[in-house]
Amino acid sequence: MQDRFKSHIQSEFPELLTTPFLIAISGGLDSVVLAHLCNSLHLDFGLSHCNFQLRGLDSTRDEEFVENLSISLKCEFFIKTFQTESIAKESKSSIQLTARKLRYDWFQELIETTSHNYLLTAHHLNDDLETFIINLSRSTGLKGLTGIPQRNSHILRPLLKFSKAELKEYAIKHNIYWREDQSNASTKYLRNEIRHKIVPSLLELNSQFLESFESTLEKLKQTEHLIKDYTASLHQSLVSEEANRFNIDIEKLKTHPNPRGILYQLLEGFGFTQWEDVYHLLDAQTGKIVKSPTHQLVKDRNKLTVAALYTEEIKPITIEESDKVVRIINSKLEFQDHKKLEETGKQFAYFDKSKLKFPLSLRPIQNGDYFYPFGMKGKKKLSDFLKDEKISPVDKSSQLVLCNYNGDIIWVLNLRTDHRYKVEKNTQNILKIELKE
Incomplete structure (x- = not known):
């Protein structure tokens, strides 16, 4: 696996060979193996750990474990402790969403205030499959079925080509220790239920399922790129832009095959979910409106106008x-x-x-x-x-x-x-x- 990882870094993430970066590390198998793999290539990295104080003494022991790991790997160590429960209660958000926001906000702060230019997360092929199944259950479009992106601004995910089994095999072979988060065994959360019930059944049906899934995912990504290119070629003739809005010419749209599919591609980034209502606007009366959490789509004679919703209420x-x-x-x-x-x-x-x-x-x-x-x-x-x-x-x-x-x-x-x-x-x-x- 080490040779494959080295080749993968050289071909897909060559900047990591010369640029300092951070690894988001929990102390679990995935992130610990990622740290050891990067260390085996003599890369310049630091470890960043979030203590959300959600698991009592286990949270403290995770922090101590990661700090000792940084000492053994001779790398920088960054730690941030959060009052996660009280912050979630104050913001009226779930623990999971609150922890995610706190984590990535802090990571962004580290990128801006330290010499590290990138942050690596340890998402792997099994995570990609779980995300695919979650999005499939939510009736997502093609974009939601293309998996977790390898790159997202300064966040890189170099383990997406590797399975959980490969990571565990590598850890055992090299006598690498890690911390087990007991909450991962619970089926309270959807992702864990998929991880412990659905994925094992798929692997039992086909031992090569992950390899087939990875190949399918690559074909879906290629298809998505093709559709994006096609949509971009139509954009200039169908869309006219104004300040804070853009207009879609309905008559021109209808001259193309599959106008609904084109409309979906033009609008899928604006948060609309009631797509049948969106499609009905093509033949609706002027003034009909469909709203997403952030935008409104309005039928205005021979065009559809997309504009941001007013975030500030106008009071008398x-x-x-x-x-x-x-x-x-x-x-x-x-x-x-x-x-x-x-x-x-x-x-x-x-x-x-x-x-x-x-x-x-x-x-x-x-x-x-x-x-x-x-x-x-x-x-x-x-x-x-x-x-x-x-x-x-x-x-x-x-x-x-x-x-x-x-x-x-x-x-x-x-x-x-x-x-x-x-x-x-x-x-x-x-x-x-x-x-x-």
Whole structure:
């Protein structure tokens, strides 16, 4: 195995031959063997160990074991202790997710503050198979079936070509000791249940299953690369990009074979899971929306628009007569008293101040809103007005209106003021409001 590992490092991770790096080490078989393999090649590395204080005395003994290992291997040792349970409780997250975030945040900090340029983890072929089965059970796409990546920024995984059995055989042959985490024997967690029940059954059916799985995984990765290249070649003709969003041309999309498959490839990185709802947007009415945790996909006439969801809720703002500047997320309103009309534009609004009563209020639009658009006779539903103005359904969700004390909408920001509050010939006091990005 040592010769295979050396050849693998030389071909896939040549930077490790000349660059200092860290190994994430728990004290278990996998990471301890990785440390010994790197040491056998005389590579320049340090050990980084997280003590999550979840297993009482065993956690302390793991830490002591890894520290002694660093002494025997004559390498640097980094240790970080976490109050994992209290942090998980405070953040209302699971122990597993909390520990993972703490671990990788600290690893990132080490990369940024030490001379080590990479971090190695000891994920191996069996881990890859378990991840494949987990993703398969979650109805993932092709990307989720291509396994754990060998590289992810500064994180490298050089053991993915080797099985658990190979690592154990190497450890026994070279009299390498390691710590056993008893929690790994429990089937409380999904991964452990797959490890102890499903994988052994697969190996019993076919003793060469891992080798076949590795070959299949390589073919899936090749297919994924092919699809990515094909999608990239279509992107330029199907997608137009704007600030913070992009549009997919529906008519052009439909000229290609399998438009649903292409749409999936274009959108799979935005967190959507309700794919049938996404596909139905192709023939839906304008304004229909599908949301993911981070983005919204909106049908807007002959296109689909992808935009980030607003992470900051826009709450009503009360404006007093003494206020000169009011800030709104990425913009602001400036208020000035004037005697005559000056510069014009959609970002400016002028009102007969005698018709206003403070405090004014600034708020998002609501169902049933209406106003009397300047230059038009009679009132109009705000939804109809925005439609006539060809305002994208994406922008409607962030549209703000300025209201008088009595609730009348006096300005649909950046679009139109209300006719009832216009400046007239006999107006003595004019309130000028400017919207600045």
